[in-house]
Amino acid sequence: MKINKRIQIFREFMEQKGVRLSLIWDPDNQYYLSGFRAIIYSRPIVTLIHADKTELIVPGLEELHALEKAKVDKLYVYYEQIDMAHKEISYLEHLTRLLKKYPAGTKLGVELGLLPASVYLFLQEQGFELVDVGQKIINMRAIKDEQEIELLKIAGQLSDYAIGESLKHARAGISELEFDSYGDKFLLEIASKDYPEELIGYANWTCSGIKRSAMPHLYSSTRKFADGDVVVHSRQVWFNGYRAENERTFFVGKPSEKQKDLLKLAIEAQRVGMEMIQPGITAKEVDIASYQVFKKAGYGEYVNHRIGHGLGLSEHEEPYLRFDNDLVLEEGMVYTIEPGVYVPGLGGFRHSDTIILTKTGSFSITQYPRELEYMLFD
Amino acid sequence: MKINKRIQIFREFMEQKGVRLSLIWDPDNQYYLSGFRAIIYSRPIVTLIHADKTELIVPGLEELHALEKAKVDKLYVYYEQIDMAHKEISYLEHLTRLLKKYPAGTKLGVELGLLPASVYLFLQEQGFELVDVGQKIINMRAIKDEQEIELLKIAGQLSDYAIGESLKHARAGISELEFDSYGDKFLLEIASKDYPEELIGYANWTCSGIKRSAMPHLYSSTRKFADGDVVVHSRQVWFNGYRAENERTFFVGKPSEKQKDLLKLAIEAQRVGMEMIQPGITAKEVDIASYQVFKKAGYGEYVNHRIGHGLGLSEHEEPYLRFDNDLVLEEGMVYTIEPGVYVPGLGGFRHSDTIILTKTGSFSITQYPRELEYMLFD
Structure with a gap:
């Protein structure tokens, strides 16, 4: 440091x-x-x-x-x-x-x-x-140096491992907290092997079911997954203080066509934001472009949060990707891209990845597959 | 509520x-x-x-x-x-x-x-x-009602289960975070079975080794336990927001006679505090009586914190059991009793339990065994 x-x-x-x-x-x-x-x-x-x-x-x-x-x-x-x-x-x-x-x-x-x-x-x-x-x-x-970016990269990779391990256990009958715990345990085993004498922490917020997933931020509970659930799983890992956020929305049992379309829409809105974010663009441009994907599909009224926040030592760091923020983005900034749509009766739909801005573009330190086909758990 | x-x-x-x-x-x-x-x-x-x-x-x-x-x-x-x-x-x-x-x-x-x-x-x-x-x-x-005390009791019991499960895996070669994770996973399984649709959270701070255990508050790390370690394990569990604290100091491998004496001293200082705390006594009396145990044994200078803090929705709640606090304690108050002694070259020694004051006395919502014989892991 x-x-x-x-x-x-x-x-x-x-x-x-x-x-x-x-x-x-x-x-x-x-x-x-x-x-x-x-x-x-x-x-x-x-x-x-x-x-x-x-x-x-x-x-x-x-x-x-x-x-x-x-x-x-x-x-x-x-x-x-x-x-x-x-x-x-x-x-x-x-x-x-x-x-x-x-x-x-x-x-x-x-x-x-x-x-x-x-x-x-x-x-x-x-x-x-x-x-x-x-x-x-x-x-x-807000502007991370090389050393901070190295720590973030490790946090991102560990979060991918944890999400993958939790998803192996996605099934009806497991509680939100049990689902989280598989990822936690795996994460700590891998980290203990690969990174001796370091500080690692984590948090999860898993909102399962039509009703709970429609609320973007809830603590994980002992509610058990059931057939027909939409689950928004938020996984955060920090490595020597530096935090990556990694979120995936998945289905337990068979989703309806409408639910599949909503997840595809959230994935598309995220893709638009991730492709767009780079130095020289403003915070508001990224937010608005991503929001337009929902709006054009007729779901604008079901969006209730900005597209992303800064990340680093704190869970949420300023400045924010919000429609009224004229800030010009710069190399070394770190943002989540996490457009979400929350429809009562159908559920909530949001992936989140952690993006680092480079000199000419950006890359994601979280890489877990995003496509619908990986988000189906019968 | x-x-x-x-x-x-x-x-x-x-x-x-x-x-x-x-x-x-x-x-x-x-x-x-x-x-x-x-x-x-x-x-x-x-x-x-x-x-x-x-x-x-x-x-x-x-x-x-x-x-x-x-x-x-x-x-x-x-x-x-x-x-x-x-x-x-x-x-x-x-x-x-x-x-x-x-x-x-x-x-x-x-x-x-x-x-x-x-x-x-x-x-x-x-x-x-x-x-x-x-x-x-x-x-x-600071004064908990019956409903809050019920939540605290559940948190206390869950913390006992978690400590027990973690201790089953205490051995050289396991990292602090892995040690924690066994208790976490067990805790979440039991809680998911016994308390459906509730909010449960937890935290651990595990300080292993002579050097780390001599620092009372450190985040758990990927440092691996080794023969000759003293380990101060702090386990916290909250149930619908209400927190119990449960800490045990244990040995990996063979402790020296001096180290065993220091743990016995910490246990004795805790016993004195736990026996003393009740309505009508002042916060300072409990702190001073417990401190005297260390002082009489010649270790007063190695004490560096008060004997306890209030507990409830927050990790540390006022008022504190401190030598200069004249507060008269009352029924419904909740305190940790956690006298500690930290000797460079020998390690840190501290048990913590969460105590609820009743009309005529007090009881501990954390019950994991405290005696030296349960704290030896070869």
């Missing part, structure tokens, strides 16, 4: 804006700028980026972890044992002290859309002028 | 504070007060609690889901398709309109510690006086 380079770019931006230091709160942003990520943040963790150094404040139980992983100049630890009560027992004690050296009116960068209001008010009380730097980090994170 | 009762209690609090409406932002708090939870919130979702009605703002793809699950009086939907651009395309359009009927200076309740600064500033610009209501929701959520 090229932390130094990122910090340098971010500092140049800070300097342009007259921002003398930034307080980074969001876990993914902190990971991006320091290489350190905790599992849970009920004990606050804060990264400070000054013009001349970086600092990290962590609770005692993260001290060894931060010493090993965090690429920062200084580490400060707060404690929660009674015998340490003479030292700092809150991150605010460190923070107050570290901020003291700046005069009132100093411009301090914060992630306005992610920082809790209570912390914002605390910083304001310390006399700072608060400036949003969140959008800059979003823009930086 | 007794949503109406919760809303009633919350409204009484609002009235006392002169708060005429509250905007609830946190997903878990919204679930607690409306019964609706989405998977992901990159599209904002907001619950409004007025004196006379409740309102929910959702993106189009959650409309059917919200209609089915949300116990609110009014639902407002915003869209992201080009053909809906004449309607609302942002939650802010709905919000601005719904807030308009209140005069400038109206007191509006927000979760100060959870609401993003950008939304706080938006509400301030609309002329509201913003009042923190987050602590009230924390206090309400």
